[in-house]
Amino acid sequence: MPHTPDHSVRDLSVSRPRLRRDLRFTFQDLRGRPSYILEDLTHRRYFQIGLAEYQFLRGMDGRRTASELLARNARDIGERALSEPEASVILRWLVEQKLLETESADQSDRRYRSAAERTAPQKQPLLQQLLFLKFPVGNPDRLLGQWLPWLQWATGSVFFLIWVVLLACAAYVLAQNWQPFVQSTTTAVLPQNWFYLGLSYVTLKLIHEVWHGIFAKGHGAVVPEWGVQLLLFVTPMTYVDASGSWRFASRWQRIQVAAAGMYIELFLAALAVFVWVNTGPGIANTVAYNTIFAASTITVLFNANPLMRFDGYYILSDLLRIPNLAAKGQQFVQWLGRKLLFGIRDQPPPAYLAQPLAIGTYGVLAFIWRWVVWIGIMTAVALLFKGAGIILAAFSVAGILLTGFAKSCSFLFTGNGGPRPHLGRALLRLTLIGASVIAAGWFIQISPSPKAPAVMEFAGKAILRVRCPGFVEEVRCANGQAVVAGQILAVLANPVKLAELGQIKLDIQHSELRRRSYFEEERLSAYQAESEHLRSLQEKLATTQELIDSMTFRAPVDGRVFGVDLPSLKGRYLQPGTAVLTVLPVSAPTVLISVAQKHRAILDTHRGQPVVLRLRGQSGTWRATLDRPEASATTAVPHLALLSTGGGPLPVRGRPQLATDRETGLARERSGDSELSHFAGLERESEALASQELTEARFAAHAVLQAQDGLPQQLCEGVWGYVKLANVAEERLGVWLCEKIVVYLTNRWEEVTGER
Incomplete structure (x- = not known):
């Protein structure tokens, strides 16, 4: 059996190490200091070493002893030469990494064993093998070489300029359609979209890895392997071995290879933005949205994340010029x-x-x-x-x-x-640390008052929407301005509709003349028919006139007016249904609270008790009195401002059809007669509310703001934040944590065993 001597434990004056002849060195400049990449071609591994280590290794020809090599290293390198302990560590490392030739085996035997070692499954922890199944599918180097002449144009500067312009335009278009885009996220995760989302994801990742290979081949690297890796048995993740780029002398070439996958994904996502904006509901629109979603969210969370050993890590490592950044960071954490x-x-x-x-x-x-x-x-x-x-x-x-x-x-x-x-000293320190943790859990008192999302709402608010499309001609109010009932707020103009009104008036005149003529000629049937036609024209005139009158927006009640970016409205063309202004009455707002089912008991015991309110974007807190909790929980959406699709805290999902007539009423209720009157004032929003539902049923409750100084005068509908129940008994932190863990594990086990 061939025996590999342990050079690290033999005397340096005796051992004559010989470096494997298939190893390759590549020079790199690291922060102005020379360094080298040691490439193991057989095992496809790369190691970065300094100048002293390189000079020491290059002399290992099997004829000179380690002492002679160390002496030459000291003579040539000077103060930065290796010491004897460092040389021993390097020899041990070379043996462990199988970078030295054996004394009794020839090159062909060594290559045979190395090939066998490479094809044999690597020993990994069992859990890692189960959760990250890896399936190599072959060597793509030759195929990528054939594709390179056709795709190399995408690696040049011209394509980069196109990429920058396209991304800028797509970002602008997406910003203009941000609200619909965010609202569509509710359908992106529904089961009926899983097929299209999975298809988009797999296609993107396949192109992602191909682009890594194309950039690596374009710079002269070999791409020896690609394959598929399954995360948790169900999530496919493609991979390509582009580690050959590590020997590139230019760090910018290495960065290009690392960023190539995200580069092409963002390009495809930008194209998909224009497809999504310019298509209606259908397969093309769905695939385009899924492409944007997968190429942005998943890419940012995984590929661009430098804390994971993916593309972002290698980019950061080269930008900082710190090779093996993760290993060095781990060594620091261990120290x-x-x-x-x-x-x-x-x-x-x-x-x-x-x-x-x-x-x-x-x-x-x-x-x-x-x-x-x-x-x-x-x-x-x-x-x-x-x-x-x-x-x-x-x-x-x-x-x-x-x-x-x-x-x-x-x-x-x-x-x-x-x-x-x-x-x-170590046992004393560990004892003190453990005692500190136990003492903190026992002596620290907490008030585990549940937080619940809450939103400000005004009873009797009025949303002014466009009935007749037209161009905004005048805006006669400012955001937050006090207005009186009947005051003109904005005026729209529609020349086509005005011309239509004039034509209807002219048709009425002609119809009256014809009817008079039929009457004089005693043509009774024609007279009756023309009378019916005249009546329809008069009804059409009234309807058209009503639409034209609706283009003048007047305040329906006394209050304050609010709108989104009012100064920019002038000259814009508004479609029917567009919300232009909201008039809030002068009455004080109420607080609508959405409470999880597990906190219902606390809600019941605190009726009439104070709650603490903190609003987003507002400094300080306010107190309100809990008034009336609802009797039952529902998945109906309480308020658009609370939905995750609009930046709120409540997750929602699409609902193909309403479950009950009662929940239909929840989205359409405007008066205060219903028990769930917190949906008041949502007229047109009812369609958005009715098409979505909460992922879990929740209770609704109301609170009345207490009279106090410092309440914002410009407080408007839809401002949301959190409320916290006050005067809750304090508990010990450690006891509370233990109880929470026990309850969580018990619930999960009951769900599995079907006891619930």
Whole structure:
């Protein structure tokens, strides 16, 4: 059996290391200092080394001893030469990474073994294998080489200028249609859209990876593999091995390869914006919206996120000129943990000292993000796979806790090859930390008052909408201005409709002449027919005149007027149904509160009690008195301002048809007679309300603002925030957390076992 000697433990004067002949070095400039990329062609791995390490490795020909190489390194490099301990560490690393030739095997045997090692499945944690299934589908290098002449135009400067202009235009168009775009998100996640969303996602990601390969090939790299990776067994994620770009001397070429996928996705998303805006309901409109949604939201959360080892990470690493940023950040977090938990007083990692702010910040943020992602994945597993998911998540949590405990004990008693902590000082520090956590949970008192979204509303508000389309000719009011009933607020003009009115008047005159003529000629049947025709013309005249009169907007009640960007209205053409102005009465607003079902008991016990109100965009808090909670929960939408599609806190979903007549009334109620009169004043909004529903049924409640100083005079309909119930008994933080965890786990288990 071939034996690979451990050069790291042999005397430097004896070992004669020989570097593998298939390794390749590429020069790179790193912040003005020379560095080299060591490329392992057999295993498709890349390592970045400094000038001293490069000079030391290049001399490993199997004839000179490590001591001779170290002496030459000191002579050629000078003060920055490797020390003997550093040389021993490098030799150990070369053996561990299988970068040295064996003493008893020839090149063909080594290549055979390396190929076998490469094709053999890599040992990974079982949970990682289950959650991230990887399926290579072949070597695309030759195919990408054939595509390159046809697609290379998309990697040039001309296409980049087109890309910039197109994205700017698409951003402007999307901003003009932002409200409809946000409202459409409710349908994007519905089951009936999953097929189109999945199709758009898979197509985008396939193009994404192809563009990585095209840019890599365009700069001369080899692309040896691509494939599919399944996240949680159901979410397909394509990948391409573009690691050959790491040996590029120019960091901008490396950045181009890393950004290529997002580059083409944003280009396609920009094209989809114009398709979505200019098409009506149908497959084309749906696919275009899904393309925008997938290429923006998913790309930002994953590919552009530098805290994950995707495109954004490699771009950030090259922009900062910090190779192996994630590894260096992790080393810093490990050192910081040893220092804080065990009292180790060793120096920080050398890489951290070079750029402490960037590496330290990234390491801490990446550490937090990994935990967030892990918690999210465990939650998804528990929800997606029901009982099996809960068991899998439990095993994962137990495994992480036990592994962390074992590593901590090993480090505490052995130091794991580094400085060993002082046992007494470390145990004292850990005891104090644990005691502090327990004391905080016991002595810190909290008031776990539930927060509930709330919105300001005015009983009797009037929304002035366009009945007859036309151009805005005059705007005679300002936002927030006090107005009186009958005051003219705005005037529209429609020359076509005025001409139509004149033509109708002329037709009436002709009809009267004809009718008089028929009467004089005693043509009774013609006279009666013409009389009917004249009556229809007069009705048409009245209707047209009413439409023209409606183009003059008058205040229906005394109050204050509000509108969106009133100064820019002049000269704009408004379609029927467009809301122009809202007149709020002089009466004080009320507070509409949407309460989760689990807080119903608290709601009942606090009727007539004060609540604390905090509004978005307003400083300070106000007090209101809880007046009347509704008797039953409903999924009907309480107010448009509270919907997630409009920037509010309540998630909604599309509803193909109304469930009951009562919920139909919820969206159309205008008077105060109904128990759910908080839907008053939503006339035309009723269609938007009726087409959507809350994802979970909620209770509605009302509160009356208490008389107090500092209430904003310009408070308008739709301003939302949160209310918090006051005078709730305090609880210990630790007890409250434990109860919440037990209740959550119990509910999840009951859902799985069907006991609920």
